[in-house]
Amino acid sequence: MNIGYARVSTIGQDTAIQEASLRALGCSILYMENISGKDTNRPELQRMIDNVQAGDVVYVTKLDRLARNTKDALFIADALKDKGVGLVCMDLGQTDINSDFGRMIHTVIAAVGEFERKRILQRTQEGREKAMANGVKFGKPVDDELHTSIVDCWNRGMNKKAIAEHIGCSRTTVHKVIEGI
Incomplete structure (x- = not known):
């Protein structure tokens, strides 16, 4: 059975585009949630891992929808592989991540994504510190x-x-x- 997993991080975001892509692939069951991907303790992700069965294939539109760091991405892939479930990431050319080639690509892309996320956080912090040094005040204005x-x-x-x-x-x-x- 084809199963889809979609995730967005913030309340203002919507899973509609991911949902449409997953349905177009023939995913009959979708697990969707609005929660940060910073760890694997996500209700719908856990429910999906618990419910999948050998022979199922889980589809995600992008690797960062599944996990934000390499360790978590590999943990999820291993949990699915141990159950005999395939994992296909659409932005990796629909390669099964649990194949040898897919595993290599998956690991590299996950590591690059984790690196980029850390760089964004670092640049954000540097920008905030520079703004504060220049007298910019953050937060609600004083009444x-x-x-x-x-x-x-x-x-x-x-x-x-x-x-x-x-x-x-x-x-x-x-x-x-x-x-x-």
Whole structure:
């Protein structure tokens, strides 16, 4: 039986394109989820691995939909192979990843994907640090009126909980303002 697995990482993304591609391949059962691929502890992935049977073939549109790092990609491939299940990644030319050639390609592509993900995270962090060094402030802008009200209440002897209730903001906001005085 042809089985499809589709995954997106964020709420704003949609599995529709992956679903259409998998259905076009004749996948009669689809496992779809909206969760990060950073680890293998994903409900639909685990359900798929539990439910597949010898002779089934699992299709994914791209390797990074299955796993974000080489170790996890190989772990999933091994779990399927141990059950006698094929694994085909459409962006690798529909090569069965559990064949010798497919395994080699799968390992190299997974390693490159993991490397690229780490580089993106590194560049993002470097950009954030540079922006902060140049005075860019991240997060919600400070509401000067709210800030002044919190400080006034604090100076009058009100506790943080009372200030939050009086002004109508969170205790966390009150705490951050007071700690910043």
